[in-house]
Amino acid sequence: MNLIEAKIPGLFLVENNLLRDNRGTFLKTFQKSVFEKAHSDLNFSESYYSVSQKDVIRGMHFQIPPEDHHKLIYVPKGKILDVVLDLRKQSDTFGQFESFELSSENAKAVLIPKGCAHGFRSLEDDTITIYAVTTEYNNVLDLGIKWESFGFNWGISKPIISARDLSFPSLEDFKNSNPF
């Protein structure tokens, strides 16, 4: 398990060791002694997963203070194009994004810091995405940025996307109320 810091400070690509034998595969998704080198306050409060058909886009999501959270993302089945957007006004990479291909085959994960928006495009049917977060869900503080408003090329113009995600403000409009 190896954490590689990305261009966005506090964002890490996690390279995992996928073990295979005649029964199938085994992969460790979290190890405190390794992850605490990245974030000392990494205490996960809850975890959930979604199943997505090809060309679903979920995002861009985040929770605002006091319930903002770090987020660990991995894909035990299928493949996603994972996207992270830095919303921290004081960050050198404010407004910048990074993307990673996560799949059951490459066994990679992404550790996302507080103050960043997260989303992904599913690249295969029946893709399972697992999320672990360091605060519990709060439907009032769970907000978003519109998927096509910050300059990222998703490679698709008509994704399968929720009405809620379509209703999010653009990055430009969000700037007026940005709490990060």
Ligand SMILES: Cc1cn([C@H]2C[C@H](O)[C@@H](COP(=O)(O)OP(=O)(O)O[C@H]3O[C@H](C)C(=O)[C@H](O)[C@H]3O)O2)c(=O)[nH]c1=O
């Ligand atoms: C997270 C959560 C959601 N919900 C409800 C809210 C909605 O009615 C429904 C689905 O939630 P949402 O549409 O936010 O799910 P996704 O669009 O898949 O969002 C997920 O994928 C993106 C990429 C992320 O980064 C989010 O952290 C993650 O929540 O479950 C709950 O009742 N409890 C919960 O803890």
